[in-house]
Amino acid sequence: MRELLKTLLRRPYRLLFRVPAQHAIQRMVADGLPAELMPAFRYLAQPSVPASDKRILAPIKGFRAALRHRTDPPPGAFTSPPPQPSDTPHTDPPPPGLLRPFSWELIANKTCVSHYWGVFLFLCAKRKPVQTILELGSGVGMSACYLTAGNPGAQLITVEGSPQRAAMAEANLSAINPRARVVNAMFDNALDEWLPKLSGTLDIVHIDGQHERISTLHYFERIKPHLRPSALVIFDDIHWSDDMHRAWEELARSRDVSFAINTGRYGICLCQPGASRPRVHDFSRYTTDWRKEKRPRNEFW
Numbered sequence: 302m303r304e305l306l307k308t309l310l311r312r313p314y315r316l317l318f319r320v321p322a323q324h325a326i327q328r329m330v331a332d333g334l335p336a337e338l339m340p341a342f343r344y345l346a347q348p349s350v351p352a353s354d355k356r357i358l359a360p361i362k363g364f365r366a367a368l369r370h371r372t373d374p375p376p377g378a379f380t381s382p383p384p385q386p387s388d389t390p391h392t393d394p395p396p397p398g399l400l401r402p403f404s405w406e407l408i409a410n411k412t413c414v415s416h417y418w419g420v421f422l423f424l425c426a427k428r429k430p431v432q433t434i435l436e437l438g439s440g441v442g443m444s445a446c447y448l449t450a451g452n453p454g455a456q457l458i459t460v461e462g463s464p465q466r467a468a469m470a471e472a473n474l475s476a477i478n479p480r481a482r483v484v485n486a487m488f489d490n491a492l493d494e495w496l497p498k499l500s501g502t503l504d505i506v507h508i509d510g511q512h513e514r515i516s517t518l519h520y521f522e523r524i525k526p527h528l529r530p531s532a533l534v535i536f537d538d539i540h541w542s543d544d545m546h547r548a549w550e551e552l553a554r555s556r557d558v559s560f561a562i563n564t565g566r567y568g569i570c571l572c573q574p575g576a577s578r579p580r581v582h583d584f585s586r587y588t589t590d591w592r593k594e595k596r597p598r599n600e601f602w
């Protein structure tokens with residue numbers, strides 16, 4: 302019922318906010334948002350893509366549809382651990398959540414990025430000059446498919462702890478871009494191995510796993526020295542819990558972030574080492590995901 306109501310409300314809502322959203326994008330650009338990212342934000346407010354992009358994105362829609370029809374045992378995933386005490390140092394590798402089973406339904410509809418947000422990732426990768434994309438949390442590879450479809454010439458590396466999910470991600474990704482690479486490892490182990498090889502080349506990082514404040518800050522600290530100036534770091538699920546929202550508030554104050562945008566689902570940071578203080582924008586009212594409501598603290602999947 303709630304979902305149906307949201308679907309019915311989306312179109313009039315977008316119409317109502319069409320002009321204010323355009324003004325908000327212009328304000329962001331005037332404040333320093335690179336103009337190449339405008340189409341991604343325009344899409345969030347008015348989601349339509351040209352036929353040429355629709356053709357590129359069609360196979361990814363097909364992967365999601367296929368998930369819903371599977372009847373074999375679904376692969377488990379590492380859940381997000383409950384919040385750690387706020388004074389826990391984020392220099393130590395944080396313990397991951399438990400490996401738990403998920404239904405295909407949940408994988409297709411909840412844990413994978415939706416098409417709407419997937420297209421946003423696609424447009425970010427498409428417009429930004431990009432050499433390397435790193436993702437923490439492949440799942441079955443949907444978000445990585447959108448990212449690599451946006452910029453097939455860029456190197457994409459995505460990390461997944463669950464061996465079954467990593468295998469599915471590999472199968473899906475190889476159909477979109479055979480050069481994309483899935484690393485089956487826990488995040489910290491993968492970063493130990495890959496960051497020295499990728500140093501200074503990271504243009505886009507998507508962090509979508511272990512949604513917990515200390516972990517989020519820890520992974521940001523780890524990748525920070527390896528980012529190219531003006532790299533885009535996309536934090537998923539900043540409204541997952543109060544704890545994740547606190548992480549976002551800290552990130553949006555970081556001295557290494559020059560621009561921070563709350564989109565309602567993603568926290569978007571443009572990173573510049575030694576930036577004095579980020580310019581912070583809230584674009585969440587123009588996206589129609591309405592995810593600002595915080596989840597109960599005991600729901601950490």
Ligand SMILES: C[S@@+](CC[C@H](N)C(=O)[O-])C[C@H]1O[C@@H](n2cnc3c(N)ncnc32)[C@H](O)[C@@H]1O
Nearest residue numbers: 378379397413414438440443444462487488510
């Ligand atoms: C929300 S899902 C990713 C969904 C994917 N980005 C998408 O949108 O299609 C998060 C994934 O991160 C993995 N994960 C969580 N914590 C991890 C860790 N510490 N190391 C490796 N993988 C982890 C989980 O197994 C899960 O598959």
